[in-house]
Amino acid sequence: xxxxxxxGYYDAYNSENASRLGAFLADDVVLLSAQGEQRGKxxxxxxxxFIIANFIDRMTPDEITITGNTASVKITDRFEAKRDVPxxxxxxxxxxxxxxxxxxxxxxxxxxxxxxxDIAILGME
Numbered sequence: 001x002x003x004x005x006x007x008g009y010y011d012a013y014n015s016e017n018a019s020r021l022g023a024f025l026a027d028d029v030v031l032l033s034a035q036g037e038q039r040g041k042x043x044x045x046x047x048x049x050f051i052i053a054n055f056i057d058r059m060t061p062d063e064i065t066i067t068g069n070t071a072s073v074k075i076t077d078r079f080e081a082k083r084d085v086p087x088x089x090x091x092x093x094x095x096x097x098x099x100x101x102x103x104x105x106x107x108x109x110x111x112x113x114x115x116x117x118d119i120a121i122l123g124m125e
Contacts, residue, residue: 001066001068001069001070001071001107001109002066003064003066005109006061006064006066006071006073006107007061007064008024009021009024009107009114010059010060010061012024013048013057013059014057014058014059016052018045018048018049021045021048022041022045024113024114025041025044025045025113025114026041026110026111026113026114026115027040027041028040028041028115029041029044029113029114029115029116029117030115030116030117031043031044031047031116031117031119032116032117032118032119033047033117033118033119034089034119034121035047044117053082054081054082054083054085054088055079055080055081055082055085055088055093056079056080056082057077057078057079058077058078059075059076059077059103060075060076060077060078061073061074061075062074062075062076069108069109069110070106070107070108070109071105071106071107071109072104072105072106073104073105073106073107074102074103074104075101075102075103075104075105075119076100076101076102076103077100077101077102077103078098078099078100079093079098079099079100079101080096080097080098081093081094081095081096081097081098082095083095089121089124099124099125100124100125101121101122101123101124101125102121102122102123102124102125103119103120103121103122104119104120104122105117105118105119105120106118
């Protein structure tokens with residue numbers, strides 16, 4: 001794993017193209033986030049599909065630190081609601097509402113695929 005790999009992942013995430021993003025994920029990837037735990041690529045991409053259906057979601061990696069097969073990434077994640085969203089992260093959002101999350105992501109790679117992702121919310125603006 002290297003920084004270019006991680007930047008490629010974020011480019012794929014921001015593309016709103018599930019196939020492109022899925023190419024970075026192991027079939028048995030585990031995602032831990034504020035929405036709970038998802039196991040498997042299909043579960044991850046279902047969550048991703050919900051997010052991109054409801055929000056313009058752009059993740060920017062502010063700082064990437066690589067140690068072996070693990071990356072720790074400080075992320076700015078900007079959301080804008082595409083439609084009224086009655087419940088996301090315990091809040092409701094009207095179409096056009098925008099907010100930003102500061103996140104810390106830990107990614108573990110096995111082979112050439114992301115096997116585990118742990119996303120922690122550090123703050124909301």
